[in-house]
Amino acid sequence: MTGFDSGSSEKASGTAVSRLSRLAKFPVGVSLSYGNEAFSYNNNPAQQAAIKTHFSQLTAGNIMKMSYLHPARDTYNFTQADDFLKFAKDNGKTLHAHTLIWHSDYQVPAFMKNYQGDKAAWLAMLKTHVQTIATHFSGKVASWDVVNEAINDGGGYRNSIFYQKTGADYIEQAFINARAIDKKADLYYNDYNIEADTAKLQTLTNMLDGFKARSVPISGVGFQMHIFMDYPSVSTISAAFKRAVDRNLKVKISELDIPINNPFSAQYKAGDIKRELTPALALAQKKRYCEVVKAYMDTVPAKLRGGVTVWGVSDPSSWLIADLFKNAHADWPLLFDGGYQQKPALRGVADGLSGKACTNT
Template sequence: MRTPARRSRRTAAVLAASTALLLGLAVAPAADAASRHQHRAATLDDLARQHGRYFGAAVDNPELSDTAYADLLGKEFGATTPGNGMKWYATEPQRGVFDFTAGDEIVNYAKDKGLKVRGHTLLWHSQLPSWLTSGTWTADELRSILKNHITNVVTHYKGKVFAWDVANEIMNEDGTYRENIFYKTIGPSYIADALRWAHAADPKVKLYLNDYNVEGTGAKSDAYYTLIKQLKADHVPIDGFGMQAHLALQYGFPYQMQQNIQRFADLGVDVAITELDIRMSLPSDATKLAQQADWYGQVTSDCLAVRRCVGITLWGYSDRHSWIPSVFPGEGAALPWDENLAHKPAYDAIRNALTAVGS
């Protein structure tokens, strides 16, 4: 007959063994998950974050239904930009009537995948609703419309986006102001007004001007340099300059890119590569793909070389959903993944630039 003490020791031993078994069952999957995480190949965003940058890609709403494509966005990148869902025609289709459905879908997807979101764009000469472009407005009326639009959109996405392209493509190639509806009706003061209204609606969000063909030095980038310098002098809230970087092999590489990024950084603003793609005349071949890869690597290295170049966003990421063939017939193959979501040499060039010693 066992004594109570012996029974107590035996019971304790059984309980201890059972507890150890249960803990083992509970801990093992967590340990396996940690091990899997440690052995997961670093993504482009993982590598960019080692340099204090982000690496993102734009996406449009219909593309989210392509599951394999959308999954790649969530796995490889750290930020996204809605291609169309936050533009004026989508967010205010009727005067004073706001619809955030498209933008919210991408914001919610990004939140689920742990991605940051760049807001794009509060004002642009294109993709405006017909009620706005067909109207006859006084300067005061259009200022009121613009203020109301910016205030409502920025307020809705307050805390959900980290940056806004406030004014998009407001310069001509020769450095003169684009004569959009806002410039013709209000004059150039609409730019500072838009920045002030966006800041008032969300004081923490980063505010950008954004354009293409400004990656190298020239009349257009000079005009933005002068404008941003003046905005800073006038204490207008401006945080960054977006270089879209829609490049094409047949037009040559903007070899002053690093110096150009640096001069904007020296004004006290961040610079972001916001819409990167590098197109070519079709069909593609090994020579063109090698040149494209070299350019992708150079853009990445140029950004890494300037502390205030804060990140890179591809405009799409796979040739499967690229905007280029429909806009530039006979051109395409512009992105680091092909139509089957397979890596191209450009992908390897980006990785190499992000992992280069001393970058």
């Protein structure tokens, strides 16, 4: 329950956005669920209308991850991804592919978990994985998240199964192997909290400098930007973007969402939970979205803007509801409400793209 009719509010105030993606010369994207997943776009005309109207690039939330595309050692399954790609192409959208390598336990194929072999064998197996998938999609996708979330909160490399078997070598080898097949797609390293965690950002910076020294073919950094209304500060976000900009790498806001509640805050832990999206909160969220996008526009030069992608279409579909808040209450992190009506947050993104003042009115 929103607490107010966001769609009617937008229309009445004259702040409705006609076509968000036309306000940018770079991709304005959204992640989508597919097929039998909850909130799939497939049989949802209202969701499809929002997608077709406002976004120029699509990302599959799940179906291009490892276990979907490569479920068994000698088995690859491209059926769902190809259908998703066709939907993007038929509607004039580019596709940002997510992701070639990710440590998540439920996304690492069982055969990899059970794989026996030394470091060289592991690197060879991962090379086959990356290059087989890259070959299938070469020339069809605009960009890849080549490696996802390989750095720890607090700095250092994540002790994933890939790190245990190969050290950090699997990361740069994934980029080398992807580029050997696809000469044109942008290749991103993608991670969360790199805009706020100083030690994590430093590990990333060191990795990027090492890549440069060894001529590893990376195009840019994906800043997921699962952030909050009150954290991190805009200046902190801008400074993180600048680390990539200073290295002449593209910056992509790759998974943006801004929930009203921050479950890590003292207020939340004390039981101060917002249970209704009041008009005042919706306008505060609008301002926050605007400030983040404006920071992107102000910090990242045009040639290095890889795009801005929001992680989901409507509030009820957000991963935050089930995964972060554990269904404890509703939250409203995205640009459309449950009826696919525009929220003030959409206007906030539009204002940030247009260089307008960020206000809570």
